[in-house]
Every structure is written in C-alpha cells, then in structure tokens.
Amino acid sequence: MNKKILKADYIYINGVYCQDYAVVFDTQIIEVGDVEIIKANYPDCFVEDLGAGSLLFPGFVNTHVHLEFSSNQTTLQYGSFVGWLESVLIAREEIIQGSTLEVIKGAMNAMLSSGVCAFGAISSYARELEALATTKQKVVFFNELIGSNPQSIDALYADFVRRIEESSCYPHITPAIAIHAPYSVHPVAIVKALRLAKEKNLLVSSHFMESRAEKEWLGGSYGEFKPFFEKYLGVSSSLCSKEEFLSLFRATPTHFTHATQIDEEDINTLKSYHHTIAHCPRSNRLLGSAPMPLAKIIEKEIAFSTATDGLSSNYSLNILDELRSALMIHSDIQLSTLADKLIESITKSANAILGLNGGVIEKGRDAHFVLLRLSNLPSQSALLSLWSILHNERASRVYVDGEVVFNKV
Ligand SMILES: [Zn+2]
Known part of the structure; x- marks a missing residue:
C-alpha cells in the first residue's frame, strides 16, 4: 500500500492533543510529528489537510x-x-x-x-x-x-x-x-x-x-x-x-x-x-x-x-x-x-x-483512525475531549488498516 499522510489541527497522542501534527501510514503508522517536520521528511508525498477544526483519534x-x-x-x-x-x-x-x-x-x-x-x-x-x-x-x-x-x-x-x-x-x-x-x-x-x-x-x-x-x-x-x-x-x-x-x-x-x-x-x-x-x-x-x-x-x-x-x-x-x-x-x-x-x-x-495493536497513534501501531470535527475553532485545548464528545454525533471519517471504511456524507 502507498504511504498516506494526514494533517489535522489536533492529533490525539496518549492523552495529549498535539496541534498541527501529521501522521504517515500505510497499513501501520510509520511516523507522527509536527507537520513541517513530516513535510521535510517526505517531500514527495501528498499531505492531505483535514481542515479547520479537525481532530484525529486512534480507532x-x-x-x-x-x-x-x-x-x-x-x-x-x-x-x-x-x-x-x-x-x-x-x-x-x-x-x-x-x-x-x-x-x-x-x-x-x-x-x-x-x-x-x-x-x-x-x-x-x-x-x-x-x-x-x-x-x-x-x-x-x-x-x-x-x-x-x-x-x-x-x-x-x-x-x-x-x-x-x-x-x-x-x-x-x-x-x-x-x-x-x-x-x-x-x-x-x-x-x-x-x-x-x-x-x-x-x-x-x-x-x-x-x-x-x-x-x-x-x-x-x-x-x-x-x-x-x-x-x-x-x-x-x-x-x-x-x-x-x-x-x-x-x-x-x-x-x-x-x-x-x-x-x-x-x-x-x-x-x-x-x-x-x-x-x-x-x-x-x-x-x-x-x-x-x-x-x-x-x-x-x-x-x-x-x-x-x-x-x-x-x-x-x-x-x-x-x-x-x-x-x-x-x-x-x-x-x-x-x-x-x-x-x-x-x-x-x-x-x-483486548490485546490489540491500535489504541494509540504512534509508530508501529495499526493505522486505525477516527476523524472528528469541531465547527468553531476551540478557545483552549483543555476542553477538547469534552467538546469532541459533545459535538460529534458520528465520526466524519474512519480508517481501518490505513483504508477509509466510513465517510460521513
Ligand atoms: Zn453483556
């Protein structure tokens, strides 16, 4: 599978919302980090920007x-x-x-x-x-x-x-x-x-x-x-x-x-x-x-x-x-x-x-992701979990093993 790169306003990593981060993956996660560093490391790869108010979680x-x-x-x-x-x-x-x-x-x-x-x-x-x-x-x-x-x-x-x-x-x-x-x-x-x-x-x-x-x-x-x-x-x-x-x-x-x-x-x-x-x-x-x-x-x-x-x-x-x-x-x-x-x-x-290999967005884990969205830019990061739960009736997009398996229409 070809490498893909997603950039989100926030990527949830081990309890922390990392701002302007990107993740590189095929069926598994290859690298995650600041978007500018990822762009420099993968100059030939297209970086999909998930847009304003995007939050990327592990599956x-x-x-x-x-x-x-x-x-x-x-x-x-x-x-x-x-x-x-x-x-x-x-x-x-x-x-x-x-x-x-x-x-x-x-x-x-x-x-x-x-x-x-x-x-x-x-x-x-x-x-x-x-x-x-x-x-x-x-x-x-x-x-x-x-x-x-x-x-x-x-x-x-x-x-x-x-x-x-x-x-x-x-x-x-x-x-x-x-x-x-x-x-x-x-x-x-x-x-x-x-x-x-x-x-x-x-x-x-x-x-x-x-x-x-x-x-x-x-x-x-x-x-x-x-x-x-x-x-x-x-x-x-x-x-x-x-x-x-x-x-x-x-x-x-x-x-x-x-x-x-x-x-x-x-x-x-x-x-x-x-x-x-x-x-x-x-x-x-x-x-x-x-x-x-x-x-x-x-x-x-x-x-x-x-x-x-x-x-x-x-x-x-x-x-x-x-x-x-x-x-x-x-x-x-x-x-x-x-x-x-x-x-x-x-x-x-x-x-x-459950003894699975997802759950965290880090190198070596399976590439399962959930995209949630907030329609207004958050005023602080301390309440991102709360707002994500309150304002997302469903996921915007879901990936399993690096493939999109659900897209909200
Ligand atoms: Zn039961």
Whole structure:
C-alpha cells in the first residue's frame, strides 16, 4: 500500500492533543510529528489537510457488545434487572431469529460510523460469525459459557469448545472466552474454562455484580433472584459467593463487565488480581442498576473501558452516544477530567484490554483512525475531549488498516 499522510489541527497522542501534527501510514503508522517536520521528511508525498477544526483519534474500541440480540427494540422489559432477565428468557428465541445477517451488519455499521474500529463481541451461539466474517473491523470474539445444572454441563462445555474452534478461522477475529456470570455458571465449568484459557492463551471476560439482585443472591441467597431461581431453575441457593467466584480468577486477569455493585474490598481485589472493568452506563441505567462507582475506579487506577453492551439493553451502539450519557451520569467527577478519561477508555485502555495493536497513534501501531470535527475553532485545548464528545454525533471519517471504511456524507 502507498504511504498516506494526514494533517489535522489536533492529533490525539496518549492523552495529549498535539496541534498541527501529521501522521504517515500505510497499513501501520510509520511516523507522527509536527507537520513541517513530516513535510521535510517526505517531500514527495501528498499531505492531505483535514481542515479547520479537525481532530484525529486512534480507532475507537467497544469492548462489550452482544450482536446476537441486535433486533431488540421494544421486546425486552427495561427498568429492573430481574424483570429484564425474565423477559430475555421468554423472548430470547424471537430476538435471535430476528437478528438476521442484515440486522447484525447494520449494528456493526452503526458502531463503525461512530468510530469503532474494533470490538469485543460476546456470543452465546456463534450465529453472528457469518456477519462478522464480512467486516473490516477487528473482533475479539468472546464465546460465552453458561450453565449451572451439573447434569448438562458436559454437553454445554462441548458446545462451548466447538464454538471456540469455529471462531478461530478468521484472520481479523481473535477467539476468547466469556463466563456468563457468577450466578449462572457452575464453578466446576468455570475452572475448566479458565484452564482452557490458560492453555490457549485466550482473553477472558465475565459479567460481574451487575445488579442489586445479583449482589444479594451471591451474598446470602436472598432478594429478587430467589423467586426467579426457584421458578425457572428449581434452586434456592447460590452456586457460590462473590468471594468464591473472584478467587477462581486469581491467576487470570479478566475483563469484568458492569461492576455496579462492587464495594471497596472488591475494588481492592480487582486491582490486586490485575482485572479490568467494562463500564456500560446506558445499559446499567436501562436495567435499573445504580451507576458504576467510576470515581473510585479512577482513584484506584483500575483500567476500564466504556462499552455499549448490546441492543438487548441499549438504544444504540454508537460509542459517542455512550460517552455523552456517561458524562451526564457521573456528575461526581470533574467534567473535563471525566471527558479525558472517557476518551482514554475507548482508545488506549480498551485497546490494551483486548490485546490489540491500535489504541494509540504512534509508530508501529495499526493505522486505525477516527476523524472528528469541531465547527468553531476551540478557545483552549483543555476542553477538547469534552467538546469532541459533545459535538460529534458520528465520526466524519474512519480508517481501518490505513483504508477509509466510513465517510460521513
Ligand atoms: Zn453483556
């Protein structure tokens, strides 16, 4: 591929907005620096000026999405986690059948148009693989293990292993493992899956402490989950406590999703085991959970991503919509600090969590870029993250592997 050079008013490099910078790339980044130095170093190359108010970011990363449920709009119940879960049990088949190839492609394109160049897809059945095979976006494919009944674990585990194999056949898809949740996977199966993760060097993710119902159930088999489990699974006590569940992951740094109900002790445990967190603010709000304690997580320097979750618990997969909501939800965090942290959570942090080679505009990284624009010249650089989030409904242009894959018309 021929070298290309883009010059932007600002290029976002490792948390800093570098003014009048340019980046040289083919499929990977070759050099980035002051535009005059780049022009001098590459005198024969055309430099495309992205224009007034242009900001170039590394490709955004959405670490947690459920594409198989993309057809949901008004089927699932919102407002209460247990009510939602019950509605999932009832309507699961209908939603999955409705999530056709075209619907899933539409969901991936919606992510792309908001700048998402890579995502973590949590998959229950691997039915979305056909659609994922067609995308230019990078995918970490989290094959999900679920099942608490000891009698059916062997069959479920065999299907889980088959799906991992199936998802290993595509160059842009990295197979990975998702443990559904502490309340829904038997500890014996978790241990087996984590052993497999170690053997095959696979990333691991799990939902964790999403709702108050989950906290109470793990804490002493009481609360809203009790009648739910008695009705649907004929069990009246939890498979394990929160502490027992976390201890299984002691040697496996894991991407835990939601974590709205974690306390100080949990935060310390997550930190000491090098776990990371996926923060899904709109999903948490729509399913009746409290906001994740983001201020604490930032204070303790636990790496976190901001992610959309699936359309089973959201109204869009636009990552910029997610950041706008996060800005409004976490009113206890200073505004511009929060905006900076949110941008980091969908670039450098999310990329590192998924083990990909994007996330930062520097030499040797994959050439994934997102162009955002501000129509008025910014009066100061300290608020650039905030203004970028507030004033861009979608990306203006998106590059994956050095090629334009989206252009706003
Ligand atoms: Zn999820």
